[in-house]
Amino acid sequence: MSTPSIPIGVVTVSDRASRGVYEDKGGPGIVAALTDLLASPWHPIARVIPDERDAIAAALVELADVEACPLILTTGGTGPAVRDVTPEATEAVCEKMMPGFGELMRQVSLKVVPTAILSRQTAGIRGRSLIVNLPGKPSSIRECLDAVMPAIPYCIDLIEGPRLETNPAHCVAFRPKGA
Numbered sequence: 001m002s003t004p005s006i007p008i009g010v011v012t013v014s015d016r017a018s019r020g021v022y023e024d025k026g027g028p029g030i031v032a033a034l035t036d037l038l039a040s041p042w043h044p045i046a047r048v049i050p051d052e053r054d055a056i057a058a059a060l061v062e063l064a065d066v067e068a069c070p071l072i073l074t075t076g077g078t079g080p081a082v083r084d085v086t087p088e089a090t091e092a093v094c095e096k097m098m099p100g101f102g103e104l105m106r107q108v109s110l111k112v113v114p115t116a117i118l119s120r121q122t123a124g125i126r127g128r129s130l131i132v133n134l135p136g137k138p139s140s141i142r143e144c145l146d147a148v149m150p151a152i153p154y155c156i157d158l159i160e161g162p163r164l165e166t167n168p169a170h171c172v173a174f175r176p177k178g179a
């Protein structure tokens, strides 16, 4: 029997991309990064929504509870601007926060851009879904995902999700011995 394809939520949070003012480069950027990084069969379930806390929370709940995505990645809305509310929406729908993800992503991003400290990006667990925030700048997606992906498969194991394998040419996942 072939391994079932794993659904992965891809959420672009951007006022302008959602209105069609510019073409969304965030969602396709996440899909391109995951295509390199993952070896398991997977497919994206993509949403493009404005910087509205309730709309972001509703998309995260749907992707977690209805679509059963073990991993949901957001891009955008993590900064200090008045309309940046992705971390608040993430926190509102999660039972557990995983602050190490944001800490590590800011640390690696600081090597690229001093304004990395302006991102409040975080991560958390809702049921059997891990939600990870990425900044809105399309170039930040790969920088951040490369840093945290080695820990994501084991995190998904721990929340009783499917076994996610990475592509060793691009990412070596770490699972403690015996896991």
Ligand SMILES: Nc1ncnc2c1ncn2[C@@H]1O[C@H](COP(=O)(O)OP(=O)(O)OP(=O)(O)O)[C@@H](O)[C@H]1O
Binding pocket: 012, 013, 014, 015, 016, 017, 022, 023, 024, 025, 026, 027, 051, 076, 077, 079, 081, 135, 136, 137, 138
């Ligand atoms: N989804 C996207 N697609 C393409 N470019 C983007 C996207 N999101 C952000 N960017 C680019 O990165 C810059 C910084 O992103 P940021 O999230 O701060 O945008 P913003 O000023 O909040 O506007 P908006 O919410 O309308 O995208 C944007 O000005 C834009 O050039």
Ligand SMILES: Nc1nc2c(c(=O)[nH]1)N[C@H]1C(S)=C(S)[C@@H](COP(=O)(O)O)O[C@H]1N2
Binding pocket: 075, 076, 077, 078, 079, 080, 084, 108, 109, 112, 113, 115, 116, 117, 118, 119, 120, 134, 135, 136, 137, 139, 140, 141, 143, 144
């Ligand atoms: N790797 C990386 N991280 C980054 C950036 C970037 O260009 N690359 N931009 C920073 C900037 S300028 C801002 S304002 C914050 C928040 O961006 P967001 O509101 O688009 O999520 O992310 C920061 N983190």
